[in-house]
Amino acid sequence: MKKKFFQLSTxxxxxxxxxxxxxxxxxxxxxxxxxxxxxxxVMRVGSQKERAEALAKKYAGVTVTILTEGIAAGxxxxxxxxxxxxxxxxxxxxxxPYVETMSRPxxxxxxxxxxxxxxxxxxxWVPDFAAAGVIxxxxxLVKKYMTEEDLADIEPGYMLATMFYEGEYWGMLMDxxxxxxxxxxxxxxxxxxxxxxxxxxxxxxxxxxxxxxYNQIGQFIxxxxxxxxxxxxxxxxxxxxxxxxxxxxxxxGGRFFDPETMKPTINxxxxxxxxxxxxxxxxxxxxxxxxxxxxxxxxxxxxxxxAMQFSWPPxxxxxxxxxxxxxxxxxxxxxxxxxxxxxxxxxxPFKGEGPPGAGMxxxxxxxxxxxxxxxxxxFAYMMWMNSAEMALKTxxxxxxxxxxxxxxxxxxxxxxxxxxxxxxxLETLREAGKYALVPTKVLGGTEFDEIVDVAVxxxxxxxxxxxxxxxxxxxxxxxxxxxxKDRVKASYKDLLKMQDEIRxxxx
Amino acid sequence: xxxxxxxxxxxxxxxxxxxxxxxxxxxQSWVRRHExxxxxxxxxxxxxxxxxxxxxxxxxxxxxxxxxxxxxxxFVGLANFRDILTSLxxxxxxxxxxxxxxxxxxxxxxxxxxxxxxxxxxVRGKRYFMALLMLPVMMVPVVVGYTWRILWxxxxxxxNQILGWFVGHRVTISWLTNTKTALFALIVxxxxxxxxxxxxxxxxxxxxxxxxxxEAAAIDGASRWQTFxxxxxxxxxxxIMVAILIRTIEALKLFDIVFVITHGGPGLSTQSIAFxxxxxxxRYFRMSHTAAGSWVFLVVVAVIIxxxxxxxxxx
Numbered sequence: 031m032k033k034k035f036f037q038l039s040t041x042x043x044x045x046x047x048x049x050x051x052x053x054x055x056x057x058x059x060x061x062x063x064x065x066x067x068x069x070x071x072v073m074r075v076g077s078q079k080e081r082a083e084a085l086a087k088k089y090a091g092v093t094v095t096i097l098t099e100g101i102a103a104g105x106x107x108x109x110x111x112x113x114x115x116x117x118x119x120x121x122x123x124x125x126x127p128y129v130e131t132m133s134r135p136x137x138x139x140x141x142x143x144x145x146x147x148x149x150x151x152x153x154x155w156v157p158d159f160a161a162a163g164v165i166x167x168x169x170x171l172v173k174k175y176m177t178e179e180d181l182a183d184i185e186p187g188y189m190l191a192t193m194f195y196e197g198e199y200w201g202m203l204m205d206x207x208x209x210x211x212x213x214x215x216x217x218x219x220x221x222x223x224x225x226x227x228x229x230x231x232x233x234x235x236x237x238x239x240x241x242x243x244y245n246q247i248g249q250f251i252x253x254x255x256x257x258x259x260x261x262x263x264x265x266x267x268x269x270x271x272x273x274x275x276x277x278x279x280x281x282x283g284g285r286f287f288d289p290e291t292m293k294p295t296i297n298x299x300x301x302x303x304x305x306x307x308x309x310x311x312x313x314x315x316x317x318x319x320x321x322x323x324x325x326x327x328x329x330x331x332x333x334x335x336x337a338m339q340f341s342w343p344p345x346x347x348x349x350x351x352x353x354x355x356x357x358x359x360x361x362x363x364x365x366x367x368x369x370x371x372x373x374x375x376x377x378x379p380f381k382g383e384g385p386p387g388a389g390m391x392x393x394x395x396x397x398x399x400x401x402x403x404x405x406x407x408x409f410a411y412m413m414w415m416n417s418a419e420m421a422l423k424t425x426x427x428x429x430x431x432x433x434x435x436x437x438x439x440x441x442x443x444x445x446x447x448x449x450x451x452x453x454x455x456l457e458t459l460r461e462a463g464k465y466a467l468v469p470t471k472v473l474g475g476t477e478f479d480e481i482v483d484v485a486v487x488x489x490x491x492x493x494x495x496x497x498x499x500x501x502x503x504x505x506x507x508x509x510x511x512x513x514x515k516d517r518v519k520a521s522y523k524d525l526l527k528m529q530d531e532i533r534x535x536x537x
Numbered sequence: 538x539x540x541x542x543x544x545x546x547x548x549x550x551x552x553x554x555x556x557x558x559x560x561x562x563x564x565q566s567w568v569r570r571h572e573x574x575x576x577x578x579x580x581x582x583x584x585x586x587x588x589x590x591x592x593x594x595x596x597x598x599x600x601x602x603x604x605x606x607x608x609x610x611x612f613v614g615l616a617n618f619r620d621i622l623t624s625l626x627x628x629x630x631x632x633x634x635x636x637x638x639x640x641x642x643x644x645x646x647x648x649x650x651x652x653x654x655x656x657x658x659x660v661r662g663k664r665y666f667m668a669l670l671m672l673p674v675m676m677v678p679v680v681v682g683y684t685w686r687i688l689w690x691x692x693x694x695x696x697n698q699i700l701g702w703f704v705g706h707r708v709t710i711s712w713l714t715n716t717k718t719a720l721f722a723l724i725v726x727x728x729x730x731x732x733x734x735x736x737x738x739x740x741x742x743x744x745x746x747x748x749x750x751x752e753a754a755a756i757d758g759a760s761r762w763q764t765f766x767x768x769x770x771x772x773x774x775x776x777i778m779v780a781i782l783i784r785t786i787e788a789l790k791l792f793d794i795v796f797v798i799t800h801g802g803p804g805l806s807t808q809s810i811a812f813x814x815x816x817x818x819x820r821y822f823r824m825s826h827t828a829a830g831s832w833v834f835l836v837v838v839a840v841i842i843x844x845x846x847x848x849x850x851x852x
Contacts, residue, residue, distance in 0.1 A: 129819075129820075132819070132820060133819035133820065136605060136822055139605075140605070158606050158822070161605070161606045161607075162605030162606050162822060163605065164605070266714070267714070267800075267802075268799065268800035268801065268802035268803070269800050316692065317691060317692050317707075317709040318690065318691030318692035318693075318709055318711060320691070320711050320714045321690065321691050321692075321711050321713055321714050473606065474606070476820060476821065477820075477821050480816070480820065480821075484801075484802070484804050484805060485804075487714065487802040487803040487804050488716075488802075488803060488804030488805075488806075490714050490803055491714055491715055491716040491719070491802065491803025491804055491806060492715060492716050492717070492803075493716070493804060498804070512607075513606060513607060514607070
């Protein structure tokens with residue numbers, strides 16, 4: 031008995047010791063591995079696409095692997111053969127559910143697999159991933175291989191809001207996700223509706239300039255159509271509800287923190303007004319809207335149930351699917367509103383006058399893995415897909431959820447000709463860049479977004495507004511203290527600095 | 538040759554042979570004595586690697602701070618456990634899990650027992666009915682989750698539509714976004730999927746009961762209820778215990794339907810422990826906190842289950 035106990039104990043001690051070995055040390059930010067290219071003159075002539083191909087050719091035979099959300103995998107897969115033929119660099123696309131695009135990079139990095147070269151993430155995650163050493167800055171590569179002309183073609187507001195962190199380029203924007211308003215022009219321009227609205231509210235029926243007007247218009251349309259068409263709708267389901275909160279809150283000038291003390295301010299006046307607005311919209315929204323996610327929102331819009339909605343740009347394209355710009359997604363009902371939609375910037379303030387707000391939400395953003403073994407080859411592919419020519423092809427790709435972000439895309443004749451109002455669509459999306467709201471690109475951003483999401487769904491579930499916001503503020507403070515106040519403060523000030531830079535575009 | 542002679546012979550050989558031969562003989566002797574251990578060593582090593590190692594590793598990391606967003610992995614002692622024990626969100630998740638598991642398993646048991654009592658013995662069409670009844674338990678939980686998410690939809694879901702037929706007007710209850718009804722919706726979904734499991738196990742138990750016991754009781758004047766309560770239940774008590782234990786242990790791992798149907802919402806009202814640990818580990822990258830949370834949960838569950846087993850065995 032004693033012998034058996036001794037043997038078992040020996041085995042357990044060995045296992046513990048082996049485990050301890052794995053706990054020693056820790057990974058932090060990794061130094062970027064040296065590029066393999068020999069020192070030579072960097073090509074500066076030719077288009078961005080041509081220069082990317084020239085760079086990639088030096089690494090013929092290498093395989094570049096990208097981890098991307100499934101809905102965004104179409105263009106990389108479709109254009110991979112073209113890149114391979116032009117450069118000899120093979121492209122491997124790994125599709126993944128959205129939630130895994132957050133957890134898998136960390137797992138890959140901690141395991142040190144080096145299996146994935148590009149992570150398609152959202153800009154909000156950049157500070158967390160950078161701190162964890164999962165991704166690396168591409169600033170040196172951008173400055174070495176891209177020209178002023180390449181970068182000048184990216185709409186400045188979009189670029190400032192997404193591509194920069196701590197003064198460096200951290201990834202390539204691939205998708206111009208920005209919130210604007212989509213509305214039923216046929217209802218807004220109906221003479222009877224215009225007459226009655228003016229009589230009731232004293233101003234013209236037109237896209238709202240503040241959220242009070244949005245509510246008035248929304249309620250009016252619901253009443254005017256006797257519930258056949260609801261005035262407005264938005265996401266309230268868990269997982270994406272925070273985007274709608276952030277759009278309203280940040281657009282009205284709300285800040286998550288006091289930048290000096292880092293005390294959360296989400297539970298202040300603007301936070302309260304934001305939540306009240308989200309609740310108010312339920313009054314004239316469709317039944318069950320409290321359960322709506324993106325699929326329900328876009329379905330409701332294209333089948334004519336909802337007169338106003340704000341969300342991602344694909345909803346504007348799919349509503350005009352008759353144009354043939356994109357193959358129609360199978361998860362949407364047939365559009366009944368083609369030719370009836372117009373576009374506008376979203377209101378900023380809750381009342382009165384003020385600049386509009388355009389949230390940059392969930393942009394597809396390609397980042398360079400810290401564990402890649404082929405830094406320059408990978409960057410060449412990123413540069414190639416980000417080029418004007420490929421960006422346009424990507425945004426015109428059938429069923430693509432990729433949206434324009436380059437000035438050349440907004441001005442592209444083939445895009446403008448896609449449907450009768452396409453030029454208005456593109457002009458509004460471009461104009462929105464001047465009012466772009468930087469996403470929650472701050473250390474701890476993933477947690478802050480989830481805290482906000484929980485607060486919104488708590489309120490939708492019946493919790494009092496102030497209690498939900500106070501709870502959110504408390505949790506945000508815990509996160510700040512845990513991650514280190516100075517560190518979070520530095521990244522938050524960086525966010526505010528980018529926001530100030532964007533504000534300068536308005537003048 | 539006597540045993541003493543054989544021993545002397547071997548000893549003489551050992552003393553008089555060269556060192557290599559002595560080493561070889563020693564090794565062979567050791568191998569013969571530990572034959573059994575050596576044969577099971579490869580599979581034991583695999584079991585240790587897959588089973589014990591992760592447990593020990595997770596216990597180890599619960600005493601450090603491993604959070605990739607924060608540099609370093611310092612030893613923090615019991616700080617993670619303290620954070621867990623003082624985390625309101627953790628205990629809310631514990632409470633939600635307890636409600637779903639407690640209510641769900643109880644309802645599944647009674648319905649399963651009821652169905653089993655109906656189906657025991659010769660029943661016409663039993664085979665076809667059982668095949669249909671087993672379908673839910675064979676479905677992947679994620680598929681069940683998505684299916685029921687559609688069923689519970691306030692505007693397009695059949696549940697509200699059917700309720701509307703009964704009450705005579707349109708019903709738009711937001712089952713999944715109201716804190717009062719979301720837990721109920723999850724319990725019903727769990728009940729739908731796992732009652733057949735209870736039914737199957739209890740039916741097996743009831744089928745094994747000797748019918749002569751019931752006959753003898755009838756002869757002695759016992760009513761059907763008395764026969765059921767005083768004879769059938771005590772006889773199938775071990776089966777009941779196994780069914781409830783297995784189902785409870787499985788239910789405590791509740792994740793799939795929470796993830797798909799409510800995502801832990803509205804707010805945190807339907808967040809199960811497994812979902813909470815997923816959130817803190819996979820989304821917030823708080824490895825040590827997650828490990829500590831898992832161990833606290835393991836201890837709580839182990840205590841409850843041992844108390845339950847002891848209680849059952851006493852009776």
